[in-house]
Amino acid sequence: MNVDWDEITHVTKVDPAKPLPSDLGVLEGTDLILVGGSDGVTERNSFAALERVADAFPELPIFQEPYSSSHVSRDTIEAADAVSIPAVYNGDRDHFVGKHLELFTEVGQKPDELLGSSVPLVGELIASKGIEAVSELTETVVGEGYVVQHRESTAAAVSGVETAYSSEEVAGAALATETFYDFPIFYVEYSGTYGGPEDVEAAARYLEETALFYGGGIDSSEKVTEILEAGADAIVVGDCFHDDPETFRETIPE
Template structure:
């Protein structure tokens, strides 16, 4: 797996988008968002992609994202948060309420490191984005060695990130996969970050320049 499209239930894709996306060469889809999540919109988006032979990951950042049938459930844990709510607080509540129904073999925890101070996700999660390369490397090492997470996600959410930060994370990871998301709008940017990250995630450009977004899927084969 090298490329994923991230779909926001609060936004509208162009007509005919689903068929073109599943045939684009992408490895799968993440359904997730940070605000404006409605259960009906989440379910409709999931049903549009669930019938195709590509994995659909549900990123459970809100109770609206709790629904059966996904290939995997991604649980974000914001490692650089200043609020325990986004480290384990919300997780504890959801497990307490839905624990008997959680398909644990299909749950993957993402260790997020959010680095764009202006992103909604950074504000929501109260992330400390004033980090050095050494800070990012340390968070990556925690994800790999202390928490043994399957995914370390460097997130710039809307802006193209600093390769040095991504490389700092890369230097610490062996078993934990490095995912990158943020500001990928061109084939060149997709290839640049794919040289370092195991998986790149393309999101916002789907709603800004759909044709350009499609090109990123085949750019890193």
């Protein structure tokens, strides 16, 4: 999986639980697709969304962003260019490290189901050659440092977020993402509401190699400009892709 993060400015968040626009040509000009959501998502609808978008735009990088290991299968891994795993700093333990352990535990126990390998099993433990099968997944995993700032959102509820971060704490999370965790993405998520540039400005000061994503309430070219000028590398647009494709078009930088 090779992505030139310097070329990623516009990201479309596709929710598998929502109907897709009848004309996927609206995606023309976006740079990256993230397939995932917080409510009603399954392995089946994730795969269906991945497959449909990949058929329409085979040249676009497409990441699956699951919040549960049950959303990941051999089919979704093969359909996506990467599996993007959020680590929610201001969420509960499950959504910072617990879900990651759950995913890799399942890979270790059931490589056939997730990776389609023919690796023999010893009891429920993976045999030594199974490391090759596991590496097929680990090579596609992308870590995302995540801060969910809209406490009333579904994303906050499922992630156990009770407190939004101050801008100083957002900056600290950004610094940890790049210098300690070495994730390629740091994502400030306002999930359906517009948070403005303050958190972006705080995080951008500490990021050189890590791509800074902002998502939430982007529904105009003016908001796109404000967030990008504040220092974000990319804006993430989701709701209006599903609900108002014409407005969605306005969010794609020319």
